[in-house]
Amino acid sequence: xxxxxxxxxxxxxxxxxxxxxxxxxxxxxxxxxxxxxxxxxxxxxxxxxxxxxxxxxxxxxxxxxxxxxxxxxxxxxxxxxxxxxxxxxxxxxx
Amino acid sequence: xxxxxxxxxxxxxxxxxxxxxxxxxxxxxxxxxxxxxxxxxxxxxxxxxxxxxxxxxxxxxxxxxxxxxxxxxxxxxxxxxxxxxxxxxxxxxx
DNA sequence: TAAACAAGTTTAAAATATAAACCAAAATAT
DNA sequence: ATATTTTGGTTTATATTTTAAACTTGTTTA
Numbered sequence: 001x002x003x004x005x006x007x008x009x010x011x012x013x014x015x016x017x018x019x020x021x022x023x024x025x026x027x028x029x030x031x032x033x034x035x036x037x038x039x040x041x042x043x044x045x046x047x048x049x050x051x052x053x054x055x056x057x058x059x060x061x062x063x064x065x066x067x068x069x070x071x072x073x074x075x076x077x078x079x080x081x082x083x084x085x086x087x088x089x090x091x092x093x094x
Numbered sequence: 095x096x097x098x099x100x101x102x103x104x105x106x107x108x109x110x111x112x113x114x115x116x117x118x119x120x121x122x123x124x125x126x127x128x129x130x131x132x133x134x135x136x137x138x139x140x141x142x143x144x145x146x147x148x149x150x151x152x153x154x155x156x157x158x159x160x161x162x163x164x165x166x167x168x169x170x171x172x173x174x175x176x177x178x179x180x181x182x183x184x185x186x187x188x
Numbered sequence: 189t190a191a192a193c194a195a196g197t198t199t200a201a202a203a204t205a206t207a208a209a210c211c212a213a214a215a216t217a218t
Numbered sequence: 219a220t221a222t223t224t225t226g227g228t229t230t231a232t233a234t235t236t237t238a239a240a241c242t243t244g245t246t247t248a
Contacts, residue, residue: 002110002130010106011236012099019096019185030195036096042237044197060196065245067195085186091113092179094188105205124226136206138228154227159214161226 002090008053009084013038014046018081021056021073029069047071055080096184102147103178107132108140112175115150115167123163141165149174 009015016036020027033043047069050056055077059070073081103109110130114121127137141163144150149171153164167175 002113005106007235010104012104013236015185016096019187022187033195039238040196041198041239044195045236048197067244069196085188088182088186091109092182093113093116094179101204107205127226133207134227135208135229138226139205142228161213163227 003087005087005091006080006084008049008055009080011046013042014050015084017043017046017050017071018055018073018077021071022078022081026070026072029071032071050077097181099181099185100174100178102143102149103174105140107136108144109178111137111140111144111165112149112167112171115165116172116175120164120166123165126165144171 009018013036016038017032020032020035029043029047032038032047033040036043038046047056047058050071051058053076054074056071056073059072061068061070103112107130110132111126114126114129123137123141126132126141127134130137132140141150141152144165145152147170148168150165150167153166155162155164
């Protein structure tokens with residue numbers, strides 16, 4: 001029987017962010033925005049959701065004088081991503 | 095760069111239906127309902143969407159005296175499913 | 189010092205998913 | 219015979235989610 005997919009990860013933009021962070025561990029907001037082609041508003045909302053469930057941590061600081069937001073994937077986030085991949089494999093017949 | 099995922103397939107219930115139909119080619123409404131644990135209302139709506147975009151065809155008839163709805167996957171549906179799987183692989187790092 | 193720009197956040201609108209309520213016909217119980 | 223329940227769905231109203239437009243705060247440039 002097909003498992004229920006994690007609704008936090010089953011969202012195109014949040015999955016894209018997590019996919020990037022799986023490889024990089026951490027990335028700036030602006031980099032994620034470039035790579036995903038998302039609007040800043042949409043990205044901001046989705047990053048907040050990922051943070052709320054503990055899949056990433058978010059540090060706000062400064063790079064010189066300009067604000068900088070850095071996102072880092074957590075153990076919980078890595079585990080959730082892997083679980084999601086496994087669950088999806090059954091849907092995709094892999 | 096990550097490709098945009100087909101929004102028709104990037105829906106848990108529609109993906110589950112398509113996953114079943116990829117293996118079986120055709121299936122009854124009641125069977126799909128059992129296998130997905132969906133409510134009839136939700137399943138009805140999602141089947142209609144899959145039909146509207148031409149990923150499945152829907153035949154309504156009778157099995158003896160009781161109504162029977164049979165869903166059949168189309169070539170377009172098979173192609174779309176395969177494309178979706180390929181696009182997702184990049185998100186999932188496969 | 190005014191205008192444009194960068195890095196985000198907040199909010200309101202649009203789209204989507206979901207289930208509750210409904211319908212028609214058949215089977216079952218009274 | 220006639221209520222009552224069950225089966226196989228559809229329609230519609232609500233809840234949730236996504237998305238982008240509008241806004242904020244501070245910075246650089248003209």
